[in-house]
Amino acid sequence: MVSHGSSPSLLEALSSDFLACKICLEQLQAPKTLPCLHTYCQDCLGQLADGSHIRCPECRETVPVPPEGVAAFKTNFFVNGLLDLVKARACGDLRAGKPACALCPLVGGTSAGGPATARCLDCADDLCQACADGHRCTRQTHTHRVVDLVGYRAGWYDEEARERQAAQCPQHPGEALRFLCQPCSQLLCRECRLDPHLDHPCLPLAEAVRARRPGLEELLAGVDSNLVELEAARRMEKEALARLREQAARVGTQVEEAAEGVLRALLAQKQEVLGQLRAHVEAAEEAARERLAELEGREQVARAAAAFARRVLSLGREAEILSLEGAIAQRLRQLQGCPWAPGPAPCLLPQLELHPGLLDKNCHLLQLSFEEQQPQKDGGKDGPGTQGGEESQSRREDAPKTERQGGVQPQARDGAQTPKEEKAQTTREDRVQTLEENRAQIPHEDGGPQPHRGGRPNKKKKFKGRLKSISREPSPALGPNLDGSGLLPRPIFSCSFPTRMPGDKRSPRITGLCPFGPREILVADEQNRALKCFSLNGDYKGTVPVPEGCSPCSVAALQSAVAFSAGARLYLISPDGEVQWRRALSLSQASHAVAALPSGDRVAVSVAGHVEVYNMEGSLATRFIPGGKASRGLRALVFLTTSPQGHFVGSDWQQNSVVICDGLGQVVGEYKGPGLHGCQPGSVSVDKKGYIFLTLREVNKVVILDPKGSLLGDFLTAYHGLEKPRVTTMVDGRYLVVSLSNGTIHVFRVRFPDS
Numbered sequence: 001m002v003s004h005g006s007s008p009s010l011l012e013a014l015s016s017d018f019l020a021c022k023i024c025l026e027q028l029q030a031p032k033t034l035p036c037l038h039t040y041c042q043d044c045l046g047q048l049a050d051g052s053h054i055r056c057p058e059c060r061e062t063v064p065v066p067p068e069g070v071a072a073f074k075t076n077f078f079v080n081g082l083l084d085l086v087k088a089r090a091c092g093d094l095r096a097g098k099p100a101c102a103l104c105p106l107v108g109g110t111s112a113g114g115p116a117t118a119r120c121l122d123c124a125d126d127l128c129q130a131c132a133d134g135h136r137c138t139r140q141t142h143t144h145r146v147v148d149l150v151g152y153r154a155g156w157y158d159e160e161a162r163e164r165q166a167a168q169c170p171q172h173p174g175e176a177l178r179f180l181c182q183p184c185s186q187l188l189c190r191e192c193r194l195d196p197h198l199d200h201p202c203l204p205l206a207e208a209v210r211a212r213r214p215g216l217e218e219l220l221a222g223v224d225s226n227l228v229e230l231e232a233a234r235r236m237e238k239e240a241l242a243r244l245r246e247q248a249a250r251v252g253t254q255v256e257e258a259a260e261g262v263l264r265a266l267l268a269q270k271q272e273v274l275g276q277l278r279a280h281v282e283a284a285e286e287a288a289r290e291r292l293a294e295l296e297g298r299e300q301v302a303r304a305a306a307a308f309a310r311r312v313l314s315l316g317r318e319a320e321i322l323s324l325e326g327a328i329a330q331r332l333r334q335l336q337g338c339p340w341a342p343g344p345a346p347c348l349l350p351q352l353e354l355h356p357g358l359l360d361k362n363c364h365l366l367q368l369s370f371e372e373q374q375p376q377k378d379g380g381k382d383g384p385g386t387q388g389g390e391e392s393q394s395r396r397e398d399a400p401k402t403e404r405q406g407g408v409q410p411q412a413r414d415g416a417q418t419p420k421e422e423k424a425q426t427t428r429e430d431r432v433q434t435l436e437e438n439r440a441q442i443p444h445e446d447g448g449p450q451p452h453r454g455g456r457p458n459k460k461k462k463f464k465g466r467l468k469s470i471s472r473e474p475s476p477a478l479g480p481n482l483d484g485s486g487l488l489p490r491p492i493f494s495c496s497f498p499t500r501m502p503g504d505k506r507s508p509r510i511t512g513l514c515p516f517g518p519r520e521i522l523v524a525d526e527q528n529r530a531l532k533c534f535s536l537n538g539d540y541k542g543t544v545p546v547p548e549g550c551s552p553c554s555v556a557a558l559q560s561a562v563a564f565s566a567g568a569r570l571y572l573i574s575p576d577g578e579v580q581w582r583r584a585l586s587l588s589q590a591s592h593a594v595a596a597l598p599s600g601d602r603v604a605v606s607v608a609g610h611v612e613v614y615n616m617e618g619s620l621a622t623r624f625i626p627g628g629k630a631s632r633g634l635r636a637l638v639f640l641t642t643s644p645q646g647h648f649v650g651s652d653w654q655q656n657s658v659v660i661c662d663g664l665g666q667v668v669g670e671y672k673g674p675g676l677h678g679c680q681p682g683s684v685s686v687d688k689k690g691y692i693f694l695t696l697r698e699v700n701k702v703v704i705l706d707p708k709g710s711l712l713g714d715f716l717t718a719y720h721g722l723e724k725p726r727v728t729t730m731v732d733g734r735y736l737v738v739s740l741s742n743g744t745i746h747v748f749r750v751r752f753p754d755s
Helices: 010-015 042-048 077-090 104-108 129-135 149-153 158-163 190-194 205-315 318-336 386-405 419-440 459-464
Strands: 031-033 039-041 053-055 062-064 118-120 125-127 146-148 179-181 186-188 202-204 490-498 510-515 520-525 530-535 540-544 555-558 561-566 569-573 579-584 594-596 602-607 610-615 620-624 637-642 648-652 657-661 667-671 684-686 692-696 701-705 711-716 725-731 735-740 744-751
Touching (some): 031 042, 039 042, 186 190, 520 725, 555 594, 561 594, 569 602
Parallel strands (some): 510 725
Antiparallel strands (some): 602 610, 648 657, 684 692
């Protein structure tokens, strides 16, 4: 890393984008410097001015505009000098493709000079060989430095030319600035010195610089010291954020495991209770069947005896009745004396008894405690409070385990507790004690620890301390007339498949997705330098060959061609891998998002704050800055797509928003609200109705925005199997394809309410 005290070289200043305006992205014209030390073109500042104020596009500082207008801002003579050096090296009068001598027309009276072969660094003139020899022989110019023109154009004498360069007075053309008026702090030429500043004490520029340089260097040293502190603070902040995310991921895993454990225990109890219910019903049915068989047998015997007696009484003769009277009477008395059951045998009816905690809305099986993170010093990771943090960490790690051990156990039939119940009861008591200890460390609303009342935690306060994790936090309220109305698209899981193929040497890193034919997708695997084709069912269809050494980043399918970005280049290739054209892109951007226009004959690419659109022949069709040159700041579109309405939708990491532009670059919608959960917006996809599907990788979500950029709600969350989603694409307007960081692809069908 270059130290803050190192000085940049002149070559770096000339070759970098230091001389480019950050508003129009062109070379600076009439450079003006704002009080925040950012320099822009005077015309660009005029377009950016909002009444009496200007907001710097880079640092966002609001600067008052002088009463005379933006022209009254300080002229950056330093940048002007560098621009003069660049222009002198690159420009000049040409004749037959060669620079012409600047003195020949003055000496010989001809309209054009001879071919120049040298340059005077003091006069800043190109000279032919004869004029160069004479230039060295005159009294006034014999000390001038005359150098070879070829070497000068190659930049060999930039440092020397810079030393001999003089700033020109804006009021008196041709006069160099030579003095500094001390009371006015104004640079003066000889003409300015003799008129209004005649009575003011003035110093030559060299003497003034020697007097003022120590003060500036002292201030610069102070800023360098501040930069070191800021860098250390930034590093500590990043480390704290990394620890927070790591701990959040760990706790999220623990929550998942604890919930799964509770669900497993609950399902086990469900199976056990249902088994008991089935066994009880089967036993009762068997006993009832035996009783029914016995009752039916007795009923048949009684009916037969009664029928026989009725026949004898109704059809028999007197002698016959009297002869059978004794036997019939004995049988009927015998049947009457049988013990008949007055009703059904007692049957035990099952009743379900729920644990009171399941019916209590304020009972939370899972709960978080929060403690203040102790800052770690630079001397090492072991600092004050480390031991306490480890104990708290151990306590937090044990909590889900305790939850699993403390699951609800079946109650013994005799009312006594089984050994498992005694162990679970002890574990639950330990868990309650641990939660109370942790809850005591949560800051109360008045700044102190939360007290216990009557030995029991306050349920309302406990509810306020519930889980608000970044991976489980719900999105803000839905848009009007959409909350709970069922008007939002809903996901229907279709399939999931890996993208790693037998020939891959590394684990896939998917950086781009796009539709590729009917119900097929093209996957850009940057790690394995391949463009892979899959069906929506996960069938591998082969690859689209890419040039050797290329690592495809973003990809888009056009009419009979494929466009992709790799490094700082944009490629258009045929499906069989033949390169049709390539274009160089800006080196200042690590990756470039690529998207096909709905017509299929043009491709858009994000380049250093603006969007370039190329046709199939590789010609630049249009180029625009989202929001125009007068937009309030630069944009960095890391992800880009297009909508069926012809709009461009991008994830702007500079403004931390989702921006929607028309074909001319005018912003028609933008979202930067709380629905982003403080995350940088990720991949964007648009369905056939214009709904925008935005990926939030840090919180494992895909949210929906309407075509104007208003948040509608969550579409996919971690409960749909999302784990660090990376890139998405929409196929046929109704299939959302999501790639995960581990190389897995999930396919969801988007179901519309009217479908």
